[in-house]
Amino acid sequence: MVFDEIIKKRNSCRCYLPEPIDDETIKQIVEAGRLAPSAKNTQPWKFVCIKTNYDNPINSKKIASIMSDYYIKNKDNPEKIKGASSLYATSKIIEDCPAIILVFTDSDYINRDKMESISDILSIGSCVEHMVLKATDLGLGTLWIADTYFIHKELAEYIQSELIKKQINFVLEKNRLVCAMALGKRGEPFYERPRKSIDDILLILNN
Numbered sequence: 727m728v729f730d731e732i733i734k735k736r737n738s739c740r741c742y743l744p745e746p747i748d749d750e751t752i753k754q755i756v757e758a759g760r761l762a763p764s765a766k767n768t769q770p771w772k773f774v775c776i777k778t779n780y781d782n783p784i785n786s787k788k789i790a791s792i793m794s795d796y797y798i799k800n801k802d803n804p805e806k807i808k809g810a811s812s813l814y815a816t817s818k819i820i821e822d823c824p825a826i827i828l829v830f831t832d833s834d835y836i837n838r839d840k841m842e843s844i845s846d847i848l849s850i851g852s853c854v855e856h857m858v859l860k861a862t863d864l865g866l867g868t869l870w871i872a873d874t875y876f877i878h879k880e881l882a883e884y885i886q887s888e889l890i891k892k893q894i895n896f897v898l899e900k901n902r903l904v905c906a907m908a909l910g911k912r913g914e915p916f917y918e919r920p921r922k923s924i925d926d927i928l929l930i931l932n933n
């Protein structure tokens with residue numbers, strides 16, 4: 727696909743076909759993220775890809791249930807659920823999703839100097855966008871997910887403990903889950919969400 731076409735063909739996909747995504751495809755997508763720019767070239771990202779495979783204790787359904795359990799438990803607590811209205815709906819999308827790429831950072835972006843925090847988050851944004859566009863180029867659907875925010879600690883701890891059980895040495899100890907990307911063959915037609923007009927968002931000053 728040519729670049730403009732990739733941009734136009736990307737939208738948020740919220741329904742996926744139950745067809746597995748092979749490791750080679752996942753590597754191609756993360757490779758596109760790996761090449762993204764980052765402030766001072768810090769590359770403040772690390773990824774764990776989770777699949778639907780129910781033989782594996784770390785699978786999409788388990789991730790979805792951590793999200794939906796949090797929502798159900800806290801739905802009457804306005805403080806805990808503030809901004810989380812889409813958490814349950816997002817968990818349902820994840821449930822049978824063939825692959826989810828969890829995006830971690832070792833940047834302590836909440837406590838660190840403000841400029842560094844913003845730079846790290848911008849860098850991660852550019853990395854995820856590279857991956858989203860690469861997946862589109864490969865004909866796959868994606869959903870960029872920030873709803874993991876509400877259960878970032880639970881998810882990170884759960885994954886780290888499962889990796890330890892499996893004796894997989896992939897250190898996430900100081901890492902924080904920033905967001906996730908659902909990935910798979912599209913199970914719904916493409917539709918375009920409305921956008922602000924170019925005149926509403928751009929001012930060109932020529933003199």
Ligand SMILES: Cc1cc2nc3c(=O)[nH]c(=O)nc-3n(C[C@H](O)[C@H](O)[C@H](O)COP(=O)(O)O)c2cc1C
Binds near residue numbers: 737739
């Ligand atoms: C940083 C970020 C976080 C997002 N988080 C979620 C999410 O948690 N759940 C969800 O359903 N959509 C999520 N979205 C998708 C947006 O709702 C979507 O991009 C927006 O409505 C525009 O629609 P489009 O992507 O189809 O063009 C997220 C998008 C971005 C960029």
